[in-house]
Amino acid sequence: MKFGVVVFPGSNCDYDTFHALQNVMEQETVFLWHKDSDLQQVDCVVLPGGFSYGDYLRSGAIARFSPIMAEIKKFASAGGLVLGICNGFQILLEAGLLPGAMLTNKNLKFLCQHVYIKIENNKTAFSRAGRKSQVLSIPIAHFDGNYYAPPELLAQLEERKQIVFRYCDRNGRLTEEANVNGSLHHIAGLINEQGNVLGLMPHPERASEKIVGSDDGQVIFQSIIDYWEKKPGGRKKKAGKTVRPVVSPLPPLVGSL
Amino acid sequence: MKVRILVSLKPSVLDPQGQAVKNALHTLGYQTVKDVRQGKVFEIELDNTGRQTVDKLIPEIADKVLANPIIEKFTWEIIEG
Numbered sequence: 001m002k003f004g005v006v007v008f009p010g011s012n013c014d015y016d017t018f019h020a021l022q023n024v025m026e027q028e029t030v031f032l033w034h035k036d037s038d039l040q041q042v043d044c045v046v047l048p049g050g051f052s053y054g055d056y057l058r059s060g061a062i063a064r065f066s067p068i069m070a071e072i073k074k075f076a077s078a079g080g081l082v083l084g085i086c087n088g089f090q091i092l093l094e095a096g097l098l099p100g101a102m103l104t105n106k107n108l109k110f111l112c113q114h115v116y117i118k119i120e121n122n123k124t125a126f127s128r129a130g131r132k133s134q135v136l137s138i139p140i141a142h143f144d145g146n147y148y149a150p151p152e153l154l155a156q157l158e159e160r161k162q163i164v165f166r167y168c169d170r171n172g173r174l175t176e177e178a179n180v181n182g183s184l185h186h187i188a189g190l191i192n193e194q195g196n197v198l199g200l201m202p203h204p205e206r207a208s209e210k211i212v213g214s215d216d217g218q219v220i221f222q223s224i225i226d227y228w229e230k231k232p233g234g235r236k237k238k239a240g241k242t243v244r245p246v247v248s249p250l251p252p253l254v255g256s257l
Numbered sequence: 258m259k260v261r262i263l264v265s266l267k268p269s270v271l272d273p274q275g276q277a278v279k280n281a282l283h284t285l286g287y288q289t290v291k292d293v294r295q296g297k298v299f300e301i302e303l304d305n306t307g308r309q310t311v312d313k314l315i316p317e318i319a320d321k322v323l324a325n326p327i328i329e330k331f332t333w334e335i336i337e338g
Contacts, residue, residue, distance in 0.1 A: 150269070150327070
């Protein structure tokens, strides 16, 4: 499977995401420059975390006008898999690829900490490798992660099971304290109606190896790979595991500002 | 021509920054302050394209870029020209 990690000016989780996908999950991975309009035939586009365009105006508000976003919109409407992590989630909301909006965290603080999230719906392309109600330990790092949607939209999201992950405590309980940023209905991860675009505030790429404290983030990446390999036309995994160095050298940054 | 656009959170949306400012004002003894809503101001200079064009252009810009219609509302006025 081939992943493309989009690089905006101000992205800062692009290399972590690249590392997690290429070296940990052992999938072919390329960078996609924001000014390009060629998706290089990737099977899944990942919008990484960071501060695209300095979070000017609103988080994710400027990035959505990048040339690559027009292609990603086409890719998504044709059923292509798109994962937005943190700032990537904010961009997907601003671009209208996911419903709702982000407000500043309820305590007005930048939150950088491990949180627990619960898999509410494990029937999606982004959660199928997990169990229903499984609790994952994955870090967050954001200022605007307080998910908001008007009441009628929230009801619709619940009804259609579009809320894939919720903030919870270590035992999976939806306590007020566990909902650190104040998101409505504890929303940490949301999928579109068609089921091919997911936004997630926690950073699975920062929890993809035991050595960094948690490898629970692998559940999300593995789900995508499983989904893709099982769908018609998806390539099967090669029989023999390809031998790779533990850490492959990362490519230099693509493009120029 | 110069236009001023005010963008602020809708009344139905909680404004934690406005709340923090209100609490600070209360701490300073300004108990008469009942509520604070924080927003953004944009001043846009335009070619003199005539009132009709501006009436169409500003709401378009505000809706598309300056404000996020899910959480924010805007008002605008011509301040010069």
